[in-house]
Amino acid sequence: MDFISIFSIFLLACFVGYFVVWSVTPALHTPLMSVTNAISSVIIVGALIASAAAGSPVSKWLGLAAVVMASINIFGGFAVTGRMLAMYKKKER
């Protein structure tokens, strides 16, 4: 893909991100932040690509270290969000 196509995708995604969270309820600020954090661990995709790349052992180990870090964030992030939301639900009842 050429740069301008990638850039178009990027800009449109920025706009979606801009509009999607405006209506958030104040009580959900922290869970939303936590889920956004979990989603930002999409960096694991880059880490996986780096750890599969041949040619440089240092680069591979950097990739593997990044996979561990991003993976902590994915599992921890979604689990913690789930815990927060479970608590919120109890309060509602």
Place this chain on the structure above:
Amino acid sequence: MHEVAPINPWVALAYLVSGILFIMALRGLSSPASSRRGNRFGMIGMTIAVVTTLITHVPRGADGALDTIAIAEVLAAIGIGAVIGLVTARRIAMTAMPQLVAAFHSLVGLAAVAVAAAAYLNPQAFHIADAAGQIFTVSRIEMGLGIAIGAITFSGSVIAFLKLNGNMSGSPIMLPGRHVINLATLAAIIGLVAYFTQDQSPWVFWTVTGLSFLIGFLLIIPIGGADMPVVVSMLNSYSGWAAAAMGFTLGNTAMIITGALVGSSGAILSYIMCRAMNRSFISVIAGGFGADSSAAAGGS
């Protein structure tokens, strides 16, 4: 423009689906009724992105055969992260949530730094360099931005964690002449990223990294503990931009879409949080108005 690695339409489609699931996750988390479903959408989206990448980037040996040891290492890395993440999430006290999120952010920042460094050290494997090992100019800018934002996210989040966790005083720490120091450091980072397009020597790359770690630290220490949640949300936004920048480097649409999504929604969320707390967004981000505005006035 340089050609990035050829893209399989099925892979692009899978990344698009995971991007849409992330949008639905963010949307779902905006209202109590749909919040749990939103969290599940996020998990499914992440699973799709990870599995797709695992399939398309299976480690192979020089002869093209599957490298089983490398595959085991990758799976072990995911497993180790899963255990640490799940145990931490289960054990942590509910009152310690803000600092936990800050700690998780620092990991994303550091992961972005590691990925950028991996790409810098082995550019040909990522199709971002010519045969002579010269990295393409666009890639150098993207990589420079990625490592700078990643490093700022890391050191900033570490400070935010220390302040929220009480390991560090929550009151703003005012260095004399901090505005001059911050501006000079920022200018040096921008200048060096620009210079990096001319000269890809290691010292330029690592100096950018070092200065970015430093500025992340400097930007957060003058902010008071009460404003930390907003800062954590702001750092969240940064981690998104870092992922997007690395997505440009690797020509990966999953990272670009999701990074942009997290980047812009994180920025809006921190603005909304500021408004809910009756704080001025600019003064929180500019720093120093944290606990006591008179202290800030005296410090600057």
